[in-house]
Amino acid sequence: MASNYDYIVIGAGIQGSFTSYQLVKRKKKTLLLEQFTLPHTRGSSHGQTRIIRKAYDQDFYTQMMDEGYKLWAQLERESGVKLYRRTGLLVMGPENSESYLDFKSTLEKNKTPMVVLTPDNFSQHIPNVILADGDGAFVDTTAGVLYADRALKVAQEHFQKLGGVIKDQEKVTDIKPGPIVTVSTSAGVYQAKGLVITAGPWTTKLLTHIDLHLPLTVVKINVCYWKEKIPDSYHVKKRFPCFLLTEGEEAGDHIYGLPSNEYPGLMKICYHNGSETDPDQRDKQTDTADIDILRRYITRSFPGLIPEPAVVESCMYTLTPDRHFVLDRHPAYGNIVIGAGFSGHGFKFGPVIGKLLCELSLGEVPSYDLTPFRISRFQTNLKSSL
Numbered sequence: 001m002a003s004n005y006d007y008i009v010i011g012a013g014i015q016g017s018f019t020s021y022q023l024v025k026r027k028k029k030t031l032l033l034e035q036f037t038l039p040h041t042r043g044s045s046h047g048q049t050r051i052i053r054k055a056y057d058q059d060f061y062t063q064m065m066d067e068g069y070k071l072w073a074q075l076e077r078e079s080g081v082k083l084y085r086r087t088g089l090l091v092m093g094p095e096n097s098e099s100y101l102d103f104k105s106t107l108e109k110n111k112t113p114m115v116v117l118t119p120d121n122f123s124q125h126i127p128n129v130i131l132a133d134g135d136g137a138f139v140d141t142t143a144g145v146l147y148a149d150r151a152l153k154v155a156q157e158h159f160q161k162l163g164g165v166i167k168d169q170e171k172v173t174d175i176k177p178g179p180i181v182t183v184s185t186s187a188g189v190y191q192a193k194g195l196v197i198t199a200g201p202w203t204t205k206l207l208t209h210i211d212l213h214l215p216l217t218v219v220k221i222n223v224c225y226w227k228e229k230i231p232d233s234y235h236v237k238k239r240f241p242c243f244l245l246t247e248g249e250e251a252g253d254h255i256y257g258l259p260s261n262e263y264p265g266l267m268k269i270c271y272h273n274g275s276e277t278d279p280d281q282r283d284k285q286t287d288t289a290d291i292d293i294l295r296r297y298i299t300r301s302f303p304g305l306i307p308e309p310a311v312v313e314s315c316m317y318t319l320t321p322d323r324h325f326v327l328d329r330h331p332a333y334g335n336i337v338i339g340a341g342f343s344g345h346g347f348k349f350g351p352v353i354g355k356l357l358c359e360l361s362l363g364e365v366p367s368y369d370l371t372p373f374r375i376s377r378f379q380t381n382l383k384s385s386l
């Protein structure tokens with residue numbers, strides 16, 4: 001006998017957890033299914049920290065983060081758990097490059113507080129960093145660090161407090177679409193009038209059950225921590241900011257970092273891309289070309305760090321070709337909603353994404369224009385296997 005719910009959400013990462021929380025807040029009987037034992041470190045939402053920022057090169061992200069900050073603050077108040085620390089975000093890039101100018105003008109247009117630095121006053125504001133010749137720099141002053149593990153736990157606890165059901169250690173093995181969707185797992189069979197798929201790197205595998213192919217690529221990210229030569233030179237308490245380079249070796253391949261905080265004496269600096277992997281085989285992906293790029297960058301620009309990673313952890317990105325999210329209904333089955341392809345920058349949007357996926361599931365007009373996130377933008381793949 002199948003158990004019945006109003007909605008089933010597959011995947012208890014940050015997006016599935018916030019979507020479930022929104023659904024249960026709207027009085028929907030909701031089941032959140034997760035393949036691993038919670039909490040786990042095998043997807044994209046684990047780890048102690050993520051950057052939160054309004055600095056983007058597209059208006060729509062900056063504008064969504066207006067509400068994003070408010071929702072994170074509300075959750076902090078409701079839970080009594082500190083989830084956000086303001087550090088500012090230092091943005092650097094070739095002063096006349098399109099990407100740097102896009103970041104800067106998006107903040108200006110959207111009246112986001114920022115401080116522009118000059119080569120003359122840069123080291124006064126940002127000690128122990130060498131600004132490359134020809135680079136511009138500014139600080140998105142409201143940006144900071146989100147405490148990711150805590151945030152995920154709080155979202156799941158709030159969902160459960162309102163009566164939501166989480167079943168972990170239950171891998172979804174089959175989905176049968178229809179006016180009532182049937183979901184089979186390693187342990188049971190469930191039915192609901194609506195389904196949300198927020199399966200992160202496993203999205204492609206799950207979508208095969210409902211005849212949809214999206215152009216998603218999963219990459220393994222080496223999460224690198226670098227030792228300070230003098231302890232605390234880049235510490236959050238010394239107001240060292242998060243940082244982001246607007247240009248990498250390839251378009252979209254930034255380097256970014258967070259002040260030392262999570263491991264004593266270590267600063268997290270990562271390359272915003274990695275090598276393709278199967279999410280179930282990620283430990284077999286051992287490419288370290290990104291670490292070579294980081295070593296060179298740190299030698300050049302962070303003289304206070306030892307240019308050899310002291311700790312390397314791993315995580316995965318699920319990339320779309322344009323690096324914009326997928327937030328849409330299934331083209332053939334309107335009661336199946338998909339949230340995917342967060343392309344390494346989705347955490348900060350968690351509360352907003354949860355709200356949007358909930359609105360799509362309930363058949364409401366979404367709070368934002370979702371044109372950039374539609375499945376139909378992938379022209380060639382829409383034919384797919386449908």
Ligand SMILES: Cc1cc2nc3c(=O)[nH]c(=O)nc-3n(C[C@H](O)[C@H](O)[C@H](O)COP(=O)(O)OP(=O)(O)OC[C@H]3O[C@@H](n4cnc5c(N)ncnc54)[C@H](O)[C@@H]3O)c2cc1C
Nearest residue numbers: 011013015035043044045051172200202315342346347348
């Ligand atoms: C190293 C790194 C740094 C990042 N930095 C930032 C940052 O600074 N700021 C920012 O905003 N974002 C950042 N991101 C991106 C952000 O973390 C991700 O966009 C976000 O966590 C994606 O969440 P998700 O819920 O889509 O995926 P996931 O967290 O992977 O969740 C999907 C869940 O679905 C489950 N699942 C999959 N298949 C099944 C199945 N068949 N049955 C049951 N369960 C299933 C998985 O086990 C998993 O728990 C970073 C990501 C990484 C990896």
Ligand SMILES: O=C(O)[C@@H]1CCCC=N1
Nearest residue numbers: 051244254256272344345
């Ligand atoms: O989303 C973020 O803020 C981080 C930093 C830039 C690259 C990806 N993730």
